[in-house]
Every structure is written in C-alpha cells, then in structure tokens.
Amino acid sequence: MKNNTYVEELNKKDAKALAEELTSAKKELFNLRFQKATNQLDNTARITTVRKNIARIQTVLTQKTKVAE
Template sequence: EELVAAKKELFNLRFQNATNQLDNTSRIKEVRKNIARIQTMIVEKANAAE
C-alpha cells in the first residue's frame, strides 16, 4: 500500500520535473530511497515467513 503511494508520488514528481514545475528536485531522491526501504522491508518479511 505504501509502495504504491510512493511510486505514484515518484511518477508525479518526475512529470513535474519534466515540465519544469518542480521546485524541490531533491524530493525525487528522497522518494526513491523510501521506495527502496519499503521494498527491503517486504523482502525481509517474506524471508522471515519462510
């Protein structure tokens, strides 16, 4: 659920950046790291369940 929301936010940020409407470009990097964190947590939970 959080992963889907983060990916949507990243898409919107990229779109704004492409149309030169994005002021804070460092937000893209933050969202990408957040997505990686969420994916890591998902993998760890899957490995713990095995």
C-alpha cells in the same frame, strides 16, 4: 536519525500496509518526474528522497517475506 525512525515505522507495519505504501510512493515518484519534465518541480531533492524510501520499503518487504518462509 530521521531515516532510522522511518525504518522502524515500516517494520511495525504488516505486508499489506507496506504494499499500499509502496504503491503510493511509486505514484508520488511518477508525479514528481512529470513535474520535473514540465519544469514545475521546485524541490528536486524530493525525487531522491522518494526513491530511497521506495528502496527502504522494498527491503522491509523482502525481509518480512523471507522470515515468513
């Protein structure tokens, strides 16, 4: 249920906002990987969540670009 609401929120955003969110998610993923490498990461499941969110954002971006064409 929580994922469905997240995807609905993504669908409401425009391409520019999605690109910004994608950039911030990738930065967060980098930071999480860095914390994992230095044994500072407490919640390792967060990496999986962020990776799936990145995939969701990219999917919505692709859908929006195909509709625009």
